[in-house]
Amino acid sequence: MKKVSIITVNYNQPEVTLELLKSLREQDYQNLEVIVVDNGSREDASARINEEYPETITIRSEKNLGFAGGNNLGIRASTGDCLFFLNNDTVVPKGTIASLVDVLHREEETGVVCPVINYFDHPKVTQFAGYTPINTITGRNHAVGYMKQIPVDRLLMESPFAHGAAMMLRRSVVDQVGLMPENYFLYYEELDWGAKITKAGFKIKVDRSVRIFHKESISTGKASPLKTYFQTRNRILFMRRNVRGLRKIAFLLFFTFLAFPKSLLGFLMKREMDHFYSFWNGAIWNLFNSTDSLKLGYKYDQLKG
Structure with a gap:
């Protein structure tokens, strides 16, 4: 039986993380290593986690390293043959892990496998069952299903990409392509990683026989100035890193002369000034920067602790 290292990142949500650990303790797959990275939370949750779930490995970072940075701490500490990345606000039904491991065991060309992701509050409604390719003109794609x-x-x-809320990788894939890219801080890092993984010759699959349930709300909590900022900033960064030649020029022209003014006008008309300034800063700080890492900028530097 292959050993599976489950890696999850906690940021100021100890109760939510403990609920995930409860569902993992009830799994029918036995050869598990569970790693929780406390990623610069205001209060260190490690002691409480260790008390209630002593089988869990906890890692504390005094700074918020972002989604990729936190997961990379977990990768470095892991010993499993397979690495299962889970958002801490998910619940994993029995049978899920065994099915995903079986896919990787049966399909040598598959390097990453995801379950279908449904909403916790609406368990029959799908959030993700794969992704479409990213349009090289608009820099957009969407979730299948x-x-x-x-x-x-x-x-x-x-699928051309995996979903960061629930994805299982062979360790050999990480050994070959490297750790999750930390340039993004929040959003798009798993898409960039997926692009690198598929370029290395591996396939990404979605196993429709199993689901995990994500506590993200269907109707609330999706739109925020923080999300607007990072989605804008990282859309530009992803295209800079993964598109070349005339296609990159086409994207930059599309974004500068169509997407940029249209989005700003939309926020102005709706009087959403926080989103207006977040979009402006996400674009202006990074659009004409020639470096690969780009700067975090704006007021979100404070997130890094």
């Missing part, structure tokens, strides 16, 4: 009811079946669907 979003807000639909995807049937439970034995189909394996190929």
